[in-house]
Amino acid sequence: MFNNDYLNVLVLIVGLIVGFFGAHLIIRLVKRSLHEKADAGWIQTLTKITRPLTFLAALLVLLSIQPLMDFSKKLPFDFQHIFTLLTIFLVTWLIINAIRSIRIVLLRRYDLDTKDNLKARKMHTQLRVFERLLIAVVLVIAIGIALMSFDKIHKIGVSLLASAGIAGIIIGFAAQKSIGLILAGFQIAITQPIRLEDVVIVEDEWGWIEEITLTYVVVRIWDKRRLILPISYFIEKPFQNWTRTTAEILGTVFIYVDYRFPVEKMREALTEILEDTDLWDGQVNVLQVTDAKESTLELRALVSAVDSPTAWDLRVLVREKLVEFVQKNYPEYLPQTRVVFPEQKKNPANDTPKSNVEKS
Known part of the structure; x- marks a missing residue:
């Protein structure tokens, strides 16, 4: 045993240094030996856990030499309890x-x-939701173990077991909303009404699913705003998911022209436009007269693209090119407003021959 307080402190410091650098050296050698054989992802995993492993190894060295130390003065803190809390912290960090x-x-x-x-x-x-769920469970267990390591809290916890039923009911009502959100997150991870980077329309806003947490979802609006919604929203309320089963999507473009416009010429122009761009996926190319209004024909161009951002750019391009086609080739068939004045009937009283007037 070491009876000198200064020697005890020196042993603690030396043990900490030896444990830290020894573990660091061992992990470095393992990484070097696996560098050529293992996948780069697993090397990255080992790198991420290097720091908590190193500190944990140093702590284990201290725990092994701690029984050999005997301080002459009673210390104001419990070494063993501090080691226990540090172990809980480092193991949680490692996991x-x-x-x-x-x-x-x-x-x-x-x-x-x-x-x-x-x-x-x-x-x-799925993996992001499960990751957050597992981390939340690990943190709750670690905090519970750390709190129960205190004697006073442990005694209070044991005494409260008798009234656990009533306390459970009270806590259940208080945490009902939070638990419901977590369960909704778990349900979304399994059933997946939404996924990361899904294109959705929620609250009359068009955007992408940017982040899914256990309690809320972040929607990235097309103009770079962020819409934050509780995760239960996607379980309880209707919304549009444009990429639920596939990223491919159809786009529509409406053009209004005069009744005399040659529709077949517009179809030929649409085909030329689509064949001249990489935005079109080569699947859908349709031009139809979808309505005949009082003064104009409504033409709808239906085109397809591999995903929604490409479909948006394709719609914009087709609209511009079709409008340009009408302006250049058929400007007289742009939408017109007609005003027709009915012919006035001739009044017999005013139809007196000029010769008769002169004679009078």
Whole structure:
């Protein structure tokens, strides 16, 4: 045993340094040996857990030498309790980093930047929700264990077990909304009415699902605003999801022309426009007369694209080109307002021959 207080402190410092650098060296050697064999994702995972592992190893060294120390003066704090709290903290840190790293490794196979990213969006949504759920569970368990390590809190907790039924009912009512949100998040992760990067229309706003948490969803509006909605909104209220089953989408363009306009010429122009752009996916090319109003014909161009942003750009391009086509080739058939004056009937009294007037 070490009876000198200064020697005890020195042993603690040396033990901390040895444990820290020893663990750091071992992990570095392991990473170097796996660098050529293992996947880059797992190397990244090992990198993320290096720091908590290093501190945890140093703490284990201190725990192993702590029984050998004997301070002559009674310390104002409990070494063993401090070690217990630090262990809980470091293990929690290690588990959370491991969960996040595993999620990153699994998502490396699913790229959201591909054209048909339905499966990728599904996996990103599920794994992110499950990651947050697991981290929340780990934090609750860690805080509970840390609190129960205090004798006073432990005694209070045991004494409250008798009234746990009443307390559970009270807490249940108080946390009903929060629990409902968490359950809604879990339900969305399973059933997936929405996924990350889905194109949706909510509250008359068009945008993309940017983030899904356990309690709320962030919608990125087309003009870069952010709409924050409770996650239960997507369970309880109707909304439009344009990319629920596929990213492909149809776009419509309306053009209004005079009744005399040659519609077949417009069809030929639409085909030329679509074949001349990379925005069109080559699937849908339709021009129809969808309405005959009092003064104009309504022409609807129906086109297709691989995703909604491309469809928007394609609609804008087709609209501009069709308007330009009408202006250049058939300006006289632009929408016109006609005013027809009915012919006035001749009055017999005013039809007196000029010769008769002169004679009179």
